[in-house]
Amino acid sequence: MTDAREFRNALGRFATGVAIVTTRTPDGEPWGVTVNSFSSVSLEPRLVLWSLAKKSYSLEAFRKTGSFVIHVLAADQEHVSNRFARGADGKFAGVPCTDGIDGSPVLPGCAAVFQCRNTHQYDGGDHVIFIGEVRHYDTSDREALLFYKGSYARAANDLTDLGDLVRSEYAAAS
Template identity: 60%
Template sequence: MIDPRQFRDALGHFATGVTVVTTIDAEGQPVGVTVNSFSSLSLDPPLILWSLAKKSYSLAAFEAHPAFAVHVLASDQQHLSDRFARAGTDKFAGLTPGEGFAGVPVLDGCAAAFQCSTEFRYDGGDHLILVGRVQRFTTRERPPLLFYRGRYATPETEAAQPFAGLLRAMAPAVA
């Protein structure tokens, strides 16, 4: 039997980027959630994927709306990650997002943003897996916000030092 806490801790050894995924709900209101389950899937066609807990308050909006945007947060945007990770608050209070593909809110200043149409939705145990076809994207030369072993990290922090050289080496290829 696999202990869920030990399994989660083991998964924490994989450093991930931190993203905020946005869409709009049935009433046309912006919805957003912090996610670190983002991944590239295909270059041709341009597909990405991410997953959302089935117990998430935002699930209905992502199941119903045909589009979403994934925002790769920059190292100085931990405040956005924290804001969109909280349940039951007006996550967009004080923000002025742009309007993206299919009316989806787009946050400014992120390292990258991918505006997608929803291509597929799959059952993934306690999560819903969403595959998006990238319709538009933007990038900026900004270091990423990382999540590693249960805490935030940036290329400048001690937790990310083993990855700093790799991130610097990858930067021209990723941009």
């Protein structure tokens, strides 16, 4: 059996999007966390999922909420991802949010935004899996921020871009 780091590195071979999930605590405080565990579940009804480590500082805020908003970050939002990835307070300081349909904070400039009712929570080993019913969504034409092999990445838009990417990766490895 391999160790946890090797397993995590193997999982990192699958490129994912980067998202921020926001909510409001029962006392009205805005809360948010960066995740890359977002996925679709069902088209009818419209269901999505994301997961959060049981040891996360943010877990109780999301366990106790009736709604959350998933923000698929745009390629130029690395700084926003980094801000919400830290465990400290003050993540929303200076961020021009609006309130979503259920009062959860909505961040500007994202590639897509999904406003969800928190319908189910499941044990998932060392994580809790949250299922949300999408009540409203918005999209833009902005390129999404990706995470691959432990780093931020950008998607190749066509085969020409992919060829350039492969050539640059090959040159860097030589």
